[in-house]
Amino acid sequence: MEKKTKSSESVDEVKDIDLGDEQKIDRAPRRFQRRRQGQFVPDYVDWKDIDYLKRFIPERGKIMPRRISGISAKDQRRIARAIKRARAMALIPFVTD
Amino acid sequence: MATNRTYEVMYIAAPETADDDIGKLNSAVEKLIKKEGGNVVRTDDIGRRPLAYPIRKKSEGYYVLFEIEGSGQEIAELERRMRVNDMIMRYMTVRVDEERKTADKHRTKREDRLSRRNTARRGGNESETAMAEEAQINQ
Numbered sequence: 001m002e003k004k005t006k007s008s009e010s011v012d013e014v015k016d017i018d019l020g021d022e023q024k025i026d027r028a029p030r031r032f033q034r035r036r037q038g039q040f041v042p043d044y045v046d047w048k049d050i051d052y053l054k055r056f057i058p059e060r061g062k063i064m065p066r067r068i069s070g071i072s073a074k075d076q077r078r079i080a081r082a083i084k085r086a087r088a089m090a091l092i093p094f095v096t097d
Numbered sequence: 098m099a100t101n102r103t104y105e106v107m108y109i110a111a112p113e114t115a116d117d118d119i120g121k122l123n124s125a126v127e128k129l130i131k132k133e134g135g136n137v138v139r140t141d142d143i144g145r146r147p148l149a150y151p152i153r154k155k156s157e158g159y160y161v162l163f164e165i166e167g168s169g170q171e172i173a174e175l176e177r178r179m180r181v182n183d184m185i186m187r188y189m190t191v192r193v194d195e196e197r198k199t200a201d202k203h204r205t206k207r208e209d210r211l212s213r214r215n216t217a218r219r220g221g222n223e224s225e226t227a228m229a230e231e232a233q234i235n236q
Contacts, residue, residue, distance in 0.1 A: 043199075
C-alpha cells in the first residue's frame with residue numbers, strides 16, 4: 001500500500017513539473033515578426049548595393065533569417081552571399097554592438 | 098580555355114595614401130591587365146569611405162573598383178601584386194558574368210511572359226502596347 005501511494009506521489013510531482021514547463025512556454029511565446037510579404041529581390045543582387053542589403057540586416061548586424069524576411073530559399077542564398085561579400089570589404093559590419 | 102569572363106576587383110588602399118599614388122596604382126593595374134591580355138571595362142574611383150570595422154587599425158579606406166574582362170590569368174597576376182603591395186589593405190575579386198547572365202535570362206523570360214500577356218489582352222498604356230508590338234514582330 002505504501003509503495004502505491006509513493007508512486008502516485010511521484011507521478012503527481014512529474015505532473016507538476018510538466019505543468020511548470022507548459023506555463024513557462026505560455027509565458028514566453030516565441031513570437032516572430034510576421035513574414036514580410038512581397039519582398040522584391042532583383043534578378044542581380046549587387047554586393048555593393050549596401051542600402052538594399054541593409055533591409056536584410058537587423059540592428060545587431062546579423063543576416064535576417066528566412067522565416068522573417070519571407071523570401072525564397074534561392075533569394076535568401078543570394079542575399080546572404082552578397083552580405084558576406086560586402087562584409088569582407090568592410091562595407092557592412094560583421095557585428096554591431 | 099574560357100577567355101571571356103567578367104570580374105569585379107575592388108581594393109581598399111590605406112587612407113593616408115596620396116592621390117597621386119592612387120592614380121599611379123590604378124594606371125599600373127590597367128597596364129598590367131592589358132599586358133596580360135585582359136581588358137579594363139570600367140574603373141570606379143569611389144574614394145575615401147569609412148570602414149564598417151577597423152582594418153590595420155584604420156577606420157577609413159580609399160575604395161577603388163575595377164571591372165575586368167579576361168581569362169582569369171591576369172586576375173591571378175593582379176592578386177599576386179596586390180597581396181605584396183603595402184598600400185593595399187584589402188582586395189577582393191568577384192566573378193560576375195555568370196550571375197549577370199542568369200539575371201538577364203530571368204529578366205528576358207519575364208518580359209517575354211509580360212508581352213505575351215499584353216498581346217492577348219490588347220491595350221494598356223504606351224509601354225505595354227510597344228512591348229506587345231515587339232512581341233508581334235518576333236512572331
